[in-house]
Amino acid sequence: MDIIEGEAAPEFTIKLEDGTVAPSSSYIGKKNIVLYFYPKDDTPGCTREAEGFRDAHAEFARLDTIIVGVSGDGASSHAGFRKKYQLPFELISDEDSSLSKLYGTWVEKHMFSKSYMGIERSTFLIDKHGTLRRTVVYSRKKPIKIRLYHEEDGIRAGGMVTLNITQAHYVRDVMRAGHGDAVLLFDGTHGEWLCRIAYISKKTVEVEAEKLLRKHVRTRTLVLCFALVKGDTMRNVVRQATEMGVTLFQPMRTEYSSVHDIDPRKCRLWAVEASEQCGRQDVPEVAPVVDFRTLCEFHNSDRQFVLCDETGGGKPPREVLRNNRDVWVIVGPEGGFSNEELRSCEDFCNKISLGPRILRVDTAVVCALAHVNECYAYE
Incomplete structure (x- = not known):
């Protein structure tokens, strides 16, 4: 069975400390699950891994996420391992390797010229809908670099x-x-x-x-509307915003812009390179350049426009951003917007503050998108 991110995770059961059994489906709508497979109790690498999850347990709990470990050890071994290192999460005994095989972690391993079957250290993140969101395999095989x-x-x-x-x-x-x-x-x-x-x-x-x-999992529409800038700064904006999850670039001319046109093919190539390197599964689109006043005509009730205000008058992003609308982030030129431009968008555009200092365009882009991602990371 192939394990595919974005599809339903195979179901399993968890034997709780009080002896009751809970199917993973019982957590749907309630909890995310971190399911991690490890080779053996009380060995150096597996102990360090368990201690890492233990130390981060409170943070996982804050995010409505439970942790479940799996190995081929028996129940008594698990009980001793949990007690010795004060592990606050459940451990599943997979003595017949059925769960490891189901999740593709039961593999051929090699040591001292000998081959044997065992668990490959792996971690799976399952969301509240029962969908597999992330797979991390800690393999000694040659990594795929292309x-x-x-x-x-x-x-x-x-x-x-x-x-x-x-x-x-x-x-x-x-x-x-x-x-x-x-x-x-x-x-x-x-x-x-x-x-x-x-x-x-x-x-x-x-x-x-x-x-x-x-x-492929469709993500929230996140549009970056940014004033045109020169060469290397433009490349930085496109690459960094791609890494931050932007789905559409909307370049714009403003009254104080020092650049008035771009090569959309170059922007597209930069976006492709960044997508290949950062691991995202799609490439953002690059829209034709528009004047800022034309951009103001794009607003409607489904779009939430936020303008990064360098004058210090904006609100904290968390007070402005709302979960049920697409987000259009506007970052102006380093000379700022003219008073007339600000008046043209004040009826529909919320201002957010990026702090007390005036930022370069590429720095402002990263800062603004970090705020957006932080607000929507766990919706």
């Missing part, structure tokens, strides 16, 4: 994908990859695929899709 965006739809298991010229050069000449090496492809629509190089030549690289690893 991750590329495939703009065309149609990746499927067993299908072949031909990389474009730039990607082929990167895979072949920069990463020195060869036949059989792993490549991750994401298409912005369905999710992220594990692929293997099936054919490689001086001009062409083809990969075969093995399986879907992560299903």
Whole structure:
């Protein structure tokens, strides 16, 4: 069974300290679950991991999240392990390896030239809807270092994908990859695929899709409306905002802008590079440049416009942002907005404060988006 992020997590049961048994489905609508698999009780690495979860237990509880550990040890071993290190969470005994096999953590391992089966250290985050949101595998295998965006739809298991010229050069000449090496492809629509190089030549690289690893999950619409800036600063804005989860870039001209046009193709390439590197499953769009006054005509009841105010008159972001609307964040030029521009948006735009200092555009973008992400991180 393939475990795919974005789909329902396989159900399991938790034997509680009082002897009762609780199915994981009983937590739907109530709690998130961190399910972590570890090789053996009371060994150095597993003890450090358990202590880390123990020390962060209060923070997880604050976020409505329970922690559950799984290993092949018996109930008496678990009881001693919990007591010795004062672990405040449940441990599941998976003596028949059924749960480890269900979650794909029962694998062939190697030590001192010998092979054996055992649990691969792994952690799964399951949300309140019972959906698998994140998978982290702590493997000694060679990590997959190549991750590329495939703009065309149609990746499927067993299908072949031909990389474009730039990607082929990167895979072949920069990463020195060869036949059989792993490549991750994401298409912005369905999710992220594990692929293997099936054919490689001086001009062409083809990969075969093995399986879907992560299903694409649609995120909140987060639009960054920013005043045009020069070269390196523009690149920083696009790359950093992509990493922060922006879904659409809306460049704008203002009265005090020092730049009046951009190359949207360059912005798109910067966004693709950032998406490939940061692990997100889609690439933000880049809209045509508009004047600030034209942007003001875009507002409606479904869109929440927030303007980063450098004059100190804005409210704290948490007092302004509301959960049920798309967010449009406006960051002006380093010279600020004109009084006329501010008057044109005052009826529908909430001002937020980014602190007591005047920030560069790229710094203001990161600061503003960090506030937005913090407000919506656990909705």
